Amino acid sequence: MDFDFDLFVIGGGSGGVRAARLAASEAGAHVGLAEEYRMGGTCVIRGCVPKKLMVFASGYRGALEDARAYGWEVQAGAFDWPGFRARLDAELNRLENIYRTNLLKAGVDVYHSRAVLEDAHTVRLADGTVKTARHILLATGGQPFVPEVDGAEYCLTSNDIFRLDELPKRILIVGGGYIACEFACILNGLGVQVTQYYRGAQILRGFDDEARGHIAEAMRDQGVDVRCGTDVLKIDKVPQGLWVKSSDGHDAVYDQVLYATGRRPNSAGLGLEDLGVKLAGNGAVEVDGYSQTAVPSIYAVGDVTDRLNLTPVAIREGAAFVETVFKGTPTMPDHDLVAGAVFTQPELGTVGLTEEDAREQGPVEIYSTAFRPMQSGFAGRSSRVLMKLVVCAQTRRVLGCHIVADHAGEMIQLAGVAVKMGATKEDFDRTVAVHPTMAEELVTLKAPVRSA
Template sequence: MSEPYDVDLFVIGGGSGGVRAARIAASYGARVRLAEEYRVGGTCVIRGCVPKKLMVYAGRFAEEFEDAAGFGWEVGAPRFDWSVLKSRRDAEVARLEGLYDANLRRSGVEIVPQRAVIDGPHAVRLADGTRVSARVILVATGATPVHQPVVPGAELAITSNEVFELEEQPKRILVVGGGYIAVEFAGVFANLGSRTTLVHRGDKLLRGFDEDVRDALDAAYAHRMDLRLGRHLTRLERGEGGILAHLDDGGAIEVDQVLVATGRRPNTAGLGLDTVGIAVDPAGAIPVDVFSKTSVPSIYAVGDVTNRANLTPIAIREGHAFADTVFGDKPTSVDHGLIPTAVFSTPEIGVVGHDEDSAWKAFGEIDVYKASFRPMKATLSGREERTLMKIVVERAGNRVVGVHVVGHDAGEIIQAAGIAVTMGATKADFDRTVAVHPTASEELVTMKVPSAPRRPA
């Protein structure tokens, strides 16, 4: 007797969310097919978190060489070779792509290296015209960079996709934007020695982060690069010496590359969603319920394409929860309310929970504990830098509802702090934790006197 469908699950998109969903569904015995039109691994592995973090590491060596002298080391003039970094970075990305591919096949997932679009509630159509029926369809196509706003000459700029394809390091680069991606790449190029200008139309970087964190990053970046806040790009044009970028204040900057990192949009265009009556929201995202189900019962969506919390670990959680729910008979939803995250700027940023302003709105009376200090390493290196540690506490229950760190290894620190905050730790729990000395993170358990919080207007 033939099966009613060609497969139990068809996954459109081979990024973090889609891959996890496919593997877990297959482990439950589902017949799974996955279509990926570019490279298995998705944005994070191929042209996002992983290659970007490798570039962050590369840029930070410049300071390590400089700081070494303060500790008695004699280091010759360092020389950076972009081609070596690109070659080794690309090789590591290819290695990881191979692992993703191998793990999928080992799990019993069939990989289709083509574009797939929805062709009915239980069907997809491949680029070669093949129609595949599926009991369940999962859309996990992620998001893509967009130019916002579109200005004359926008075609001269690159996005965070093309930045990894640069064969030569730009001596002069203009980065446009004020979010994660713009901040991180501006830091990378400045650290690698490119003359870097960061232009953002807002009055501070990283909208949505705690104000003290934003102030600390603004101060650090104003020292590291040409930071222009409250400005925006009006047009680009090709000049004799490079690209001429015009700003709204009438000024112009000549650079070798312009990187526009002003936003990403869910990858839903041309997916066939309209053929089954799924309407995307104004941002282009697919609306889903707590179990990632769309308005069509047989079609689900996870990851950035839903625009819930656009982070790789969340896409993985959502993909796993989907497979548990649909194929493991274990209904599972993902809590998007408390997510530790890091920004790999220099200085690095790690946060979990509420910032000071949102805590006021959520809990009323709060206490804020804050320490800003020169890290121990800087005392001998002579580097002018500051570390910020901040704890936000709900006064009524003494519960820690937010932790914010700016400084070395902030991402590593916030992962551990995130466990405590997720468990509902109180400030008293932090206080009775023995400090690890001498470390920067010991400040999180030694701050005893609240700072004067900023009351909302």
């Protein structure tokens, strides 16, 4: 059977674009790609990139305060949100254009349209055009999830925060995951009065307990009103803003309410189940180790599979797909020991096992220290950083590394190399410290603080 394309990709995010480009430019495949919104996906348009730029912007208020302690005569004015947003929009437009240009240079046919599946080899575009392909790759990402609550229609999600015409004076953020915590810190840094509700006992569930407790304390010290064990019961629109009835009795009015209660795979309405593609309860496309679905011609990568929802992982999955399907080298993406960062203030960098997970696998030794770093200590700030190693008591391998500090994301990238290579605690000990730095504490932790 003759097909219009060797590969048709649905979704123009990081994973889909990487697969399309490599299949076209390195494997010589005829590739089509459909994206219904903007090229670049969650990361570039409404996630990692704009969020990190907002992190940078929100950090300058504290930097100016520190500057005065270091002898600089500076005075902070009001934050110019419209001016910042204009520059942010221009930057996202620039990045989107790079994504589109690189696809076209690789020879990919790009369709700015929604696409759904007709059968195992056929997609239908929004205008009714039908395209056939030997292989179809689903890379449709995820979307914010908002639970059913009376008044939810008045609320924002993380997709909306970058498009606000003006910053609110008071905001309630609902959720305790990394997106909720990041935006709580960002908006607090920009001068917004932030309250955060999380129904669980502690924010950042799934991360190391000691690290997330450290971050929660730091957020409260910086002025974020973090309320755990609290949920929204009802939201009403009133003349002063949005009235929120809470489960802890602290009812209040806010200018905006942001729901950051997780994301769900974006798989609805694509026609997958009718074709035999299996979906998990949350809508995730089920795939094997090679990203192949139950339908042999259909594959999926990235957040729509809900394996490890990180941009670099989606990119690796897309590359592994091309190696497997178009280069004849069966390749499984490696999801083990992937380093990550949470861009709270201070940041959390993490790789490997948490202390809690490591304890379940066998005896461990914990090396940990918290201290006031030189820069903020001199400026008179009480903030403390945390450096932590989780070590297997039998093999001496470093099973996990957790850092809470400014620039922890930069530090964990390098620590991740050592942990991935199987470094032992003695390997860390043999490494001479770089002084004076915060990270030197990782190689000067001599005695365990506890064993389990």
